[in-house]
Amino acid sequence: MLATVPAGARKSTTGPRDLQTAVVQASADIESARTSGDPRYLGYAQAALAPWWNAKDAPLPVILLRAQIHQHNHxxxxxxxxLDHALVLDxxxxxxxxxxxxIQQVQGNYTAAxxxxxxxxxxxxxxxxADCMSRVSSHRGAARGAYRxxxxxxxxxxxxxxxLRREIELTLADISMRIGEIETARLHFDQALTATDADAYTLLTFADFLLEQREYRQVVELFERYPDYAxxxxxAALASRAINAAxxxxxxxxxxxQYAAHQxxxxxxxxxDYARFLLDIEGKASAALDAALFNWKSQREPADALIVVRAAIATGQPAAAAPVVTFVREQGLEDVRLLPLLSHILPERRT
Structure with a gap:
């Protein structure tokens, strides 16, 4: 793992002018963004690639790094x-x-993925x-087979x-959660957390797992151990509310x-996450539904589906979740958190 530069340590956003130095610096910054979850590193990476950032004929290493920055920024x-251009070149x-x-998986384009x-x-x-294929097939009605x-x-x-071990364990944990094998998922999370040093995505998914199991104090403790992970x-706010923490x-x-500054x-x-904030912290179900549906246009993971359905139910507008219902049925998506909610908001298809 590449060393993490302390947040805010950069005194200049001017990048190097030679390609090799720029690629090395941008790669380090992207790794730091992935590890820390701090989006400022993506700005540093973009600055390093500034001479080639808008170039259609940029060198392949720049195109690949530029794609990763765009991916992180959604x-x-x-x-x-x-990426299409990169694969034409190589x-x-x-x-x-x-x-x-x-990216294709996040967008629900499973055939392309x-x-x-x-x-x-x-x-x-x-x-x-195998990890790549398992992630895809587990969302298309073959979760248990993909896990095995x-x-x-x-x-x-x-x-x-x-x-790689961490990535494999996270895939196994995700599938286990969606098929309701909670203790198995916990074991895989434990393996992922000990495989390497902590990184933002692993901590985030583990915290969500703990929230779903209502292990609120463990979520608070996780945040106290890693307070710099935005x-x-x-x-932590959701868990603290659940236990009426001071x-x-x-x-x-x-x-x-934080959200006001971003806006x-x-x-x-x-x-x-913004939709979850609106629904579960602010109690603004209608605004949460709008945010969740906007997000659904580009992200169609099970967690994205779940917040749409929850917000639709909270607003008393179950029909608003129709795009999610259609997607889940067409893909054969298995998720024990989602399917019971779907069965309550729209009638089953008649044959």
């Missing part, structure tokens, strides 16, 4: 355009395939391909690189100020 169409580039598959996963077969080690196949391959693997603030109001106010910058886009 500018998925821009990321996909860069059809066998595994990073481009992996990143494009991840599966095609990219299959293209990895001769480019990367088998576990990477990936688990078997993990158990046969020897000398797995720690970062995305944990929402989870600092619950203070945490909620920090969230309000003032002019680049604010409603997200799944």
């Amino acid at each position: 500018s998925f169409e821009a990321a996909l355009a860069d 059809p066998r580039n595994p990073q481009a395939r992996l990143t494009r598959a991840a 599966a095609a990219d996963c299959r293209s990895l077969a001769l480019l990367v080690e088998p576990l990477v391909t 196949k990936l688990l078997a391959m993990r158990d046969r693997a020897a000398g797995m690189e720690p970062r 995305d944990l603030l929402l989870r 600092n619950a109001g203070q945490l909620s106010q920090r969230l309000r100020e 003032r910058r002019g680049d604010f886009v409603p997200s799944r």
